[in-house]
Amino acid sequence: MKIWAYLALAALLIGAAGAAAKAMYSSGYNKRDQEVQQEIIDAQVQAAADAEARWSASVIAATEAIRVEEKIVEVIRVVEKEIPKVVERIVELTPECRDLGASYSGLLNNQIRAGNGISVATITDDLDAGLQASD
Numbered sequence: 630m631k632i633w634a635y636l637a638l639a640a641l642l643i644g645a646a647g648a649a650a651k652a653m654y655s656s657g658y659n660k661r662d663q664e665v666q667q668e669i670i671d672a673q674v675q676a677a678a679d680a681e682a683r684w685s686a687s688v689i690a691a692t693e694a695i696r697v698e699e700k701i702v703e704v705i706r707v708v709e710k711e712i713p714k715v716v717e718r719i720v721e722l723t724p725e726c727r728d729l730g731a732s733y734s735g736l737l738n739n740q741i742r743a744g745n746g747i748s749v750a751t752i753t754d755d756l757d758a759g760l761q762a763s764d
Contacts, residue, residue, distance in 0.1 A: 705741060
């Protein structure tokens with residue numbers, strides 16, 4: 630063989646060896662890039678699942694709180710309907726309590742406000758002062 634054939638064969642072998650080395654070298658980087666991409670996707674999926682779980686828990690808690698509030702409102706409505714009946718009954722049994730209605734409703738309103746966390750002003754009504762000492 631001639632020298633140029635040996636040179637071509639050597640160049641071909643060096644080129645093939647260089648291409649193989651480059652392929653092996655970059656395949657490690659490509660594999661790591663794929664692993665990193667998969668880790669990112671897994672982390673995003675996990676974060677979405679965690680957010681969905683937190684959202685579901687907050688919806689359940691809010692639903693329960695709403696049910697409790699609805700029950701409280703129902704009880705307050707029943708109590709408000711019964712107040713006039715109770716006041717009438719008190720007036721029937723003790724006629725001296727005829728002026729009790731408005732004050733009694735005011736007490737109920739103050740109790741509802743206090744139950745809802747609304748501050749109630751100091752009460753200056755004579756009926757709330759308690760019984761007077763008798764001589």
